[in-house]
Amino acid sequence: MTEPTCADTISRFTFDDCAVRGEHVLLDTSYQDLLAVHHYPPVVAELLGELCAAACLLAETIKFDGILTLQIRSEGEIPLIMAEATNTQSFRAIARQAQEATSRDFSQLFTNGQLVLTIQPRNGEPYRGIVMLDGNSLASSLEAYFKQSEQLETRLWLHSDGQRASGFLLQQLPGDENSSQWQHLCHMAATLTQEELLTLPRETLLYRLYHEESLRLHPQKPVQFQCTCSRERLENALVSLGEDELRDILKERSVIDVNCEFCNRFYSFSEPDVDLLLGNSAADPRH
Numbered sequence: 001m002t003e004p005t006c007a008d009t010i011s012r013f014t015f016d017d018c019a020v021r022g023e024h025v026l027l028d029t030s031y032q033d034l035l036a037v038h039h040y041p042p043v044v045a046e047l048l049g050e051l052c053a054a055a056c057l058l059a060e061t062i063k064f065d066g067i068l069t070l071q072i073r074s075e076g077e078i079p080l081i082m083a084e085a086t087n088t089q090s091f092r093a094i095a096r097q098a099q100e101a102t103s104r105d106f107s108q109l110f111t112n113g114q115l116v117l118t119i120q121p122r123n124g125e126p127y128r129g130i131v132m133l134d135g136n137s138l139a140s141s142l143e144a145y146f147k148q149s150e151q152l153e154t155r156l157w158l159h160s161d162g163q164r165a166s167g168f169l170l171q172q173l174p175g176d177e178n179s180s181q182w183q184h185l186c187h188m189a190a191t192l193t194q195e196e197l198l199t200l201p202r203e204t205l206l207y208r209l210y211h212e213e214s215l216r217l218h219p220q221k222p223v224q225f226q227c228t229c230s231r232e233r234l235e236n237a238l239v240s241l242g243e244d245e246l247r248d249i250l251k252e253r254s255v256i257d258v259n260c261e262f263c264n265r266f267y268s269f270s271e272p273d274v275d276l277l278l279g280n281s282a283a284d285p286r287h
């Protein structure tokens with residue numbers, strides 16, 4: 001297997017002759033870093049890879065400063081799976097209560113599944129879009145989302161084999177839509193195999209598809225698995241529990257231990273830490 005030179009990067013490409021943009025992402029070490037935190041069944045690990053690739057692609061296509069989250073809730077074998085990507089090309093992800101998932105059938109894994117896309121800008125109100133899963137794949141559900149919510153023709157190809165995850169996106173930009181050219185570009189991309197997407201460097205991949213087009217490659221950006229948790233964030237979460245709750249926990253244990261479920265990082269709060277927190281938080285009129 002050839003070693004891709006574009007591992008753990010995301011990059012944009014555009015066409016000189018038509019209003020279409022593309023994004024390509026390949027996750028390798030970053031994806032393995034994510035999987036090292038939890039032990040997931042193979043099908044869950046692969047879907048997490050696809051979801052992370054999708055979140056990274058969408059975070060690049062939507063201009064914003066903050067965190068983009070893709071979350072699926074369902075009544076199937078995977079009740080909850082989510083991935084977050086930031087506008088600075090880091091991502092994290094998690095699946096909950098999915099240790100028994102074995103099905104290879106998308107509709108069994110995500111029975112009555114709902115996909116929620118949230119954009120949380122660093123400053124400003126969150127945006128939230130919801131789409132029912134179409135029962136076939138994550139990629140087709142996201143395509144449906146873009147068509148419904150953004151009125152943008154978008155095609156996505158997502159693959160993961162548990163070692164690497166890759167995503168390829170084409171999007172028709174508003175303005176001079178040329179549907180035959182769009183169809184042609186999509187038709188070519190649809191010939192990509194899973195193996196090609198997971199192993200080929202982007203130059204080879206794009207040359208194979210579009211050597212007849214006038215293609216512009218934009219600089220690659222490194223992508224990494226990085227959790228957005230911090231002691232400060234957990235302090236805020238603890239304070240929101242209220243003083244009574246915190247004192248109750250401290251009665252049973254001398255310290256409050258918290259593990260971040262995304263990265264397994266361990267945070268510990270002693271009684272003096274909690275005193276300081278409560279003293280620093282806005283005065284609660286009940287106390």
Ligand SMILES: [Zn+2]
Pocket residue numbers: 227228229230260261262263264265
């Ligand atoms: Zn964390």
